[in-house]
Amino acid sequence: MTASPLQSLFPNIDDWGELGHACIDTLLMLGGSLALTVLIGLPLGVLLYLTGKGQLRAMPKFYGIVSLLVNVLRSVPFIILMIVLMPVTYALVGTKLGVRGAIPPLVIGAAPFFARLVETALREVQQGVIEAAQAMGASTWQVVRHVLLPEARGGLAAGITVTAIALVGYTAMGGAIGSGGLGDLAYRYGYLSYKSDYMLVTVVLLVVLVQLLQMMGDRIVARYKRH
Amino acid sequence: MIRFLDVHKSYRVDGREIPALQPFNLDIRDGEVFGIIGHSGAGKSTLIRLINLLERPSGGRILIGDTDMTALPEPALRAQRRRIGMIFQHFNLLSSQTVADNVAFPLRLAGERDAAKIRARVDELLARVGLTEHAGKYPSQLSGGQKQRVGIARALANRPEILLCDEATSALDPQTTASVLDLLAAINRELKLTIVLITHEMDVVRRICDRVAVLDAGRIVESGTVADVFLHPQHATTRRFVDEALPEEAATAQAPNMTGRVLRLTFRGAATLQPVLSRVMREHGVDFNLLAGRIDRIKELPYGQLTLALEGANTDAALAALRAAGIEIEEMGA
Numbered sequence: 001m002t003a004s005p006l007q008s009l010f011p012n013i014d015d016w017g018e019l020g021h022a023c024i025d026t027l028l029m030l031g032g033s034l035a036l037t038v039l040i041g042l043p044l045g046v047l048l049y050l051t052g053k054g055q056l057r058a059m060p061k062f063y064g065i066v067s068l069l070v071n072v073l074r075s076v077p078f079i080i081l082m083i084v085l086m087p088v089t090y091a092l093v094g095t096k097l098g099v100r101g102a103i104p105p106l107v108i109g110a111a112p113f114f115a116r117l118v119e120t121a122l123r124e125v126q127q128g129v130i131e132a133a134q135a136m137g138a139s140t141w142q143v144v145r146h147v148l149l150p151e152a153r154g155g156l157a158a159g160i161t162v163t164a165i166a167l168v169g170y171t172a173m174g175g176a177i178g179s180g181g182l183g184d185l186a187y188r189y190g191y192l193s194y195k196s197d198y199m200l201v202t203v204v205l206l207v208v209l210v211q212l213l214q215m216m217g218d219r220i221v222a223r224y225k226r227h
Numbered sequence: 228m229i230r231f232l233d234v235h236k237s238y239r240v241d242g243r244e245i246p247a248l249q250p251f252n253l254d255i256r257d258g259e260v261f262g263i264i265g266h267s268g269a270g271k272s273t274l275i276r277l278i279n280l281l282e283r284p285s286g287g288r289i290l291i292g293d294t295d296m297t298a299l300p301e302p303a304l305r306a307q308r309r310r311i312g313m314i315f316q317h318f319n320l321l322s323s324q325t326v327a328d329n330v331a332f333p334l335r336l337a338g339e340r341d342a343a344k345i346r347a348r349v350d351e352l353l354a355r356v357g358l359t360e361h362a363g364k365y366p367s368q369l370s371g372g373q374k375q376r377v378g379i380a381r382a383l384a385n386r387p388e389i390l391l392c393d394e395a396t397s398a399l400d401p402q403t404t405a406s407v408l409d410l411l412a413a414i415n416r417e418l419k420l421t422i423v424l425i426t427h428e429m430d431v432v433r434r435i436c437d438r439v440a441v442l443d444a445g446r447i448v449e450s451g452t453v454a455d456v457f458l459h460p461q462h463a464t465t466r467r468f469v470d471e472a473l474p475e476e477a478a479t480a481q482a483p484n485m486t487g488r489v490l491r492l493t494f495r496g497a498a499t500l501q502p503v504l505s506r507v508m509r510e511h512g513v514d515f516n517l518l519a520g521r522i523d524r525i526k527e528l529p530y531g532q533l534t535l536a537l538e539g540a541n542t543d544a545a546l547a548a549l550r551a552a553g554i555e556i557e558e559m560g561a
Binding site: 126128129131132133134135136137138139142146147150151153224 | 279281301305306307308309311313315317319320321322323324332333335336337381385391
């Protein structure tokens, strides 16, 4: 059997199928956790914004508590958060491993981060536009739905991009404790078995993934910012 | 009728009550253009926002027709707000929506779902403000005057009975200001809606208001018809506003090294257009020296105001004859 060019370049990688599988796992973890992060973080961010000082539904004490909770979750390093959350993860999805086991800690780690970005993006919306909607008889919900979210969509798209990229990093970390994906491959083969070509390939793939996400995000933000 | 009954407003800042508006009573009549003039910080933005309860009064009642706005629960208040249009100094349009969608916004908020009905109403409103060909543009592609016209179209969408104008022309150049004021005057005339506007420019009041209230440090110091307030200002703040509008006159009338009696004559309406002054002076053999003067209009009312120095034996008789002809005379002191 003659060696293919790929084999001579990456002598240690004997199973490209495994690499492909890891790619798909990473994408699944990213897609699943990003969707859930937005689903949870967006309302949380809106809540933070609305209950903040001087806002439509200002509730200083409630805001203080939610804000503290968000800060606590954000300040725990993700690798620690994953380990601490293991019992919760098991209770939620029935396993601590694989793509399924990775998603709960990813979401719990990223949702508070995204919520803060949402809060910041909403604060950029001009107070006058909100006042105009109120003068037209808009309810708080209508202000959120028809003014805040559409007016902040550029900032929100930027926030989703930043969060997605942070999640790529988190999924790679998850590899260290058995969540699979590219991080797992890099850790097991690249770090524990000194197969540096594995490390190189996974890093390149992750860089490409991050680049793609950033480009997509920038394009969407640019389209919204035009007006 | 918009009626303020013993209304006052104060803000709580760091545990201290800061008064913004002293207790006041004010009636604004149906169909009139009512101006509230004051320097920044006088409380005029607070006052106009009390009408649609964007600001809640600290005490007193605000009635629109028979409805006590201050007693309404949230949903009823929102329904009332739809009957009150509002335009703003900085327009406050949705930057993410086209002109047409901005105008359709209050219709959608009010629960209108029928796309054909919305389009028909939007077309009608854009035609009214002269922006038909800009329907598909975004606010950032429009000039300031055009943005304010979108604001006006939007404010009129739900056929309100009252239009509140919050410094609506303060961000516009003089020419655009004039055209926006003309549009507001036309709307007031044709739709018979009540307009309440706040401004710091006497010229805006003079051009389109019927009545005016002067606000100074949270207090209404003077109010009445624009002609009365503008031609015979009583309070120092009002005089300052009038002087700002007519700067040269203020300067000449204040420095006369003249002999004789210095008087200010005010002609209103028909009297402005007749040669009363020269006839009376000739008949009584009185000489006069013209120190300052102007002939202009307050809304549709022509008026003239002349500052004269009179010399002659018969000045009292001449003044009596002028008064009899309906001319208002104030002694300025030499």
